[in-house]
Amino acid sequence: MSALFLKILLLLLSTLFSLFVWVFVLPKVVYRRSLPGPRPSLIWGNTLEFARNVGRAPRVFHRFRDIYGRCYQVWFFYHRIAVLSDVEDVKFIAQTVNAPKATAFKRTLTVFGGRGLLIVDEKLHPTRRRVIAKHMHGDFMRHLHEHIRAQAAIWAKKLREAATRDEPLDLDKTATALTLDVICSAGFGRSANAQADLNEELPQAIARTMFELGRNVALYPFRNMFGWYLNPPLRAACDVIQRFALDAWHTRLTEPPEARQARPMDLLDVFLDAVGEGVKFDVLSEVVTFMLAGHETTAHSIAWTVYEVAQRPEVQQQIQAEVDALYGERTEFLLPFEDVARLEYLGRVWKEALRLHPVAATGTYRELPHDVQLPGTGYVLERGTKVLMPPYVLHRDPEYWPEPEAFRPERFTREAIAQRHPFAYQAFSSGPRNCIGQAVATHEAMALLGALYRHYRVQLACAPSDVAEFHDLTLKPQLVIGPRRQPHPGAGLPLRLSARSEVVRA
Numbered sequence: 001m002s003a004l005f006l007k008i009l010l011l012l013l014s015t016l017f018s019l020f021v022w023v024f025v026l027p028k029v030v031y032r033r034s035l036p037g038p039r040p041s042l043i044w045g046n047t048l049e050f051a052r053n054v055g056r057a058p059r060v061f062h063r064f065r066d067i068y069g070r071c072y073q074v075w076f077f078y079h080r081i082a083v084l085s086d087v088e089d090v091k092f093i094a095q096t097v098n099a100p101k102a103t104a105f106k107r108t109l110t111v112f113g114g115r116g117l118l119i120v121d122e123k124l125h126p127t128r129r130r131v132i133a134k135h136m137h138g139d140f141m142r143h144l145h146e147h148i149r150a151q152a153a154i155w156a157k158k159l160r161e162a163a164t165r166d167e168p169l170d171l172d173k174t175a176t177a178l179t180l181d182v183i184c185s186a187g188f189g190r191s192a193n194a195q196a197d198l199n200e201e202l203p204q205a206i207a208r209t210m211f212e213l214g215r216n217v218a219l220y221p222f223r224n225m226f227g228w229y230l231n232p233p234l235r236a237a238c239d240v241i242q243r244f245a246l247d248a249w250h251t252r253l254t255e256p257p258e259a260r261q262a263r264p265m266d267l268l269d270v271f272l273d274a275v276g277e278g279v280k281f282d283v284l285s286e287v288v289t290f291m292l293a294g295h296e297t298t299a300h301s302i303a304w305t306v307y308e309v310a311q312r313p314e315v316q317q318q319i320q321a322e323v324d325a326l327y328g329e330r331t332e333f334l335l336p337f338e339d340v341a342r343l344e345y346l347g348r349v350w351k352e353a354l355r356l357h358p359v360a361a362t363g364t365y366r367e368l369p370h371d372v373q374l375p376g377t378g379y380v381l382e383r384g385t386k387v388l389m390p391p392y393v394l395h396r397d398p399e400y401w402p403e404p405e406a407f408r409p410e411r412f413t414r415e416a417i418a419q420r421h422p423f424a425y426q427a428f429s430s431g432p433r434n435c436i437g438q439a440v441a442t443h444e445a446m447a448l449l450g451a452l453y454r455h456y457r458v459q460l461a462c463a464p465s466d467v468a469e470f471h472d473l474t475l476k477p478q479l480v481i482g483p484r485r486q487p488h489p490g491a492g493l494p495l496r497l498s499a500r501s502e503v504v505r506a
């Protein structure tokens with residue numbers, strides 16, 4: 001009996017050992033010299049370096065680039081990832097190869113909301129993308145503008161109250177609520193009411209989900225396998241989001257045809273019509289994808305722009321001169337739709353803020369469908385290699401961006417853009433899987449920032465160094481306190497506002 005037990009135990013131990021060698025050791029030996037990179041430990045790989053720098057992954061990638069160059073490898077446990085930041089390599093992977101999203105990344109995101117456009121399989125992607133993109137301009141943008149106007153009326157009131165009482169206002173928090181209400185009402189015909197109460201179920205659920213998503217992506221595979229099952233609040237948060245999406249969908253299905261005819265088409269109509277025409281669409285996943293991809297990103301980018309401008313009075317004055325010229329005698333809060341695109345200088349400021357603080361700072365994981373030789377750095381990468389192309393790293397390369405840490409809107413004049421490699425700027429990524437919401441985000445940001453600078457003089461309510469970059473799934477401003485620079489719970493970007501002009505009508 002005991003001999004049998006010993007044999008089984010031995011068999012078990014040798015199986016576990018072989019598995020360990022196969023999964024953790026062998027790949028690190030095989031790929032040891034294929035790319036430069038930090039030395040990995042057998043089990044953790046380089047994960048501990050990232051765990052020690054929670055919220056600062058983009059900085060870690062940037063530091064490694066300075067040491068190992070524009071193509072290096074890091075290990076997350078047994079996952080090997082090639083990190084690229086050469087413009088020709090980025091162009092090749094994003095555009096020529098159009099490398100699909102990595103399986104690990106897709107799995108992590110699927111549990112939260114199915115497979116929407118961001119992670120849908122490469123076979124289904126082109127049709128879905130075409131159907132949605134065809135709609136996201138013209139009438140849709142005008143319709144979006146009306147929703148921004150309606151939701152910004154609540155925001156305008158909050159700004160006015162903060163200015164009148166001379167109280168600090170957390171711009172990142174209020175903009176996050178505003179952009180969530182905008183995407184939900186303009187996209188799916190249903191406001192999230194986040195501005196009314198950030199402690200509402202839906203905004204809370206979204207904040208939790210974004211945080212957990214970031215951690216799961218960073219700590220794949222372990223958190224991915226166990227995190228979901230051992231984290232009931234996270235599952236509950238996902239249920240809340242899915243319930244909102246389902247409710248919006250069901251309300252739409254029971255809408256009388258006359259009501260449908262009387263209003264402009266929105267994103268939910270596009271998804272539902274496509275299903276009706278036989279396109280393979282997962283409506284629920286798309287609603288969740290657009291809801292999550294389409295608000296925090298824009299809100300943090302607005303906050304970063306304001307953060308940079310607040311440190312440069314001359315830039316703020318130039319923005320004010322531009323908005324004043326466009327507003328003229330108007331007393332409304334927002335500019336009319338057509339005038340928003342005329343905010344040229346503000347557009348340059350926004351692009352420069354997104355260069356320094358690209359909210360999709362690390363990009364998404366891709367996986368090579370075949371062996372490739374990189375045209376820029378010349379390295380050969382094997383089929384199945386996971387690839388990251390962090391905009392944060394690319395945007396700080398002195399060869400493409402002289403004095404990269406300096407804030408210079410003039411980098412985005414037409415002449416300056418024409419002289420630069422088009423792939424040096426990756427805030428919205430490039431190629432067939434770039435950001436489908438770029439025009440939406442830009443219009444929304446220009447309209448809101450234009451209104452902010454028209455009506456208020458804006459100052460930081462803290463020292464610039466008290467605001468740190470924090471990266472979970474997106475790169476957000478985070479107020480830090482004390483000598484250990486602990487994150488201040490729930491605070492993003494505190495501002496002081498003083499009124500410049502009176503708002504008569506939203």
Ligand code: HEM
Nearest residue numbers: 117118293294297298301360364428429433435436437441
């Ligand atoms: C400043 C704001 C935004 C930034 C910086 C941003 C950035 C990005 C980036 C870098 C990607 C590509 C990710 C990749 O390489 O796989 C992406 C994809 C995507 N974004 Fe955005 N985004 C923003 C706003 C929006 C908005 C407002 C929407 C929705 C209206 C949106 C919806 C999407 C979707 C659906 C995808 C997946 C596209 C595809 O795979 O075809 N984004 N975004």
